[in-house]
Amino acid sequence: MGAVVAKLVFKSGKDKFSTSHESLLDIGATDIDGNRIEKLGSILKGKRCTLVSNLYKEYRDQGFEILTFPCNQFGGQEPGTNQEVKQFIRELYGGEWPIFEKSDVNGENSNEVFKYLRYNSELNDKEKKEVKEIPWNFAKFLVNEDGEVVAYFGPRVEPITMVKDIEALLYQGC
Known part of the structure; x- marks a missing residue:
């Protein structure tokens, strides 16, 4: 039953696009308070990054950084305003x-950001020139x-x- 439910709920579509960005560091985004960050490199330079929160406290002092991008495309799991989402994340994770x-x-x-991430990951089928959709929240x-x-x-x-x-990323070259 769980597999059937997952197939009904998880996204399996594909997009056709490319990205001209050569690095995530060159892409801009707007933070949850409405401030434009022209290049994510200003936050990430010299740090290793992932989009997950559970390991932050353990590795942050070693150069590990997290970027959280709330999305309401998956069953309406982020229905609140930006400020409500921010408060929820801060209270839940304390980060x-x-x-x-x-x-x-x-x-x-x-x-x-996600065009770049999807295009430059295993989600991109270069032969078919299709990029798979992220199937659900909490992809990393x-x-x-x-x-x-x-x-x-x-x-x-x-x-x-x-x-x-x-x-492996944190300790490479040590």
């Missing part, structure tokens, strides 16, 4: 990492300090299973 305004991660209105991308996508973790992947990959 002070950057939270960006609600935006689409799939479809023609997908924000530039691991990005290196140069803004390159290192790994994509689907919504069902538990953050603890990412530790090996996170540590």
